[in-house]
Amino acid sequence: MDINGLTVGNLLLKDGEPHFITLADLIEIDKVANGLSGVDYQPVSLTEEWLIKANFEIEITYDRYLPDQKAYYKAGLIFNAAFELATTDGTGYNVITIGQPLKYVHSLQNLFFALSGKELGINLR
Numbered sequence: 186m187d188i189n190g191l192t193v194g195n196l197l198l199k200d201g202e203p204h205f206i207t208l209a210d211l212i213e214i215d216k217v218a219n220g221l222s223g224v225d226y227q228p229v230s231l232t233e234e235w236l237i238k239a240n241f242e243i244e245i246t247y248d249r250y251l252p253d254q255k256a257y258y259k260a261g262l263i264f265n266a267a268f269e270l271a272t273t274d275g276t277g278y279n280v281i282t283i284g285q286p287l288k289y290v291h292s293l294q295n296l297f298f299a300l301s302g303k304e305l306g307i308n309l310r
Contacts, residue, residue, distance in 0.1 A: 188214050195291035196307055198227040203309050228289040231268050233257075235290050238308045260301050270296070 191214065195206050216222035229235065237243070241257040256271065257264045263271045269282040287293050290307070297305040
């Protein structure tokens with residue numbers, strides 16, 4: 186995991202449990218990276234379950250090349266089933282991907298903030 190992209194509030198697994206990181210965690214993560222701590226921090230893999238917990242809406246798209254694909258919407262952002270940021274071709278039917286697929290929840294949080302200026306709320310329940 187690249188620790189340079191982590192910010193306070195990012196969701197990671199801390200000793201196997203979902204945890205929003207604090208400034209103290211960032212210091213501990215730096216110690217882990219340097220072999221000075223045994224606390225286990227791991228990224229949370231991005232799945233449909235986490236998008237639902239972040240209140241993304243799910244719709245089925247009708248792209249002529251990829252029929253019946255899921256798309257996830259929130260605050261003007263669209264992600265396809267492979268978790269690639271996407272846009273439509275203007276007709277509302279064809280989803281066009283832009284960029285690389287996201288692998289982790291903290292990457293989604295950082296991208297959401299960069300594009301919307303708002304924190305991505307995630308319900309841990």
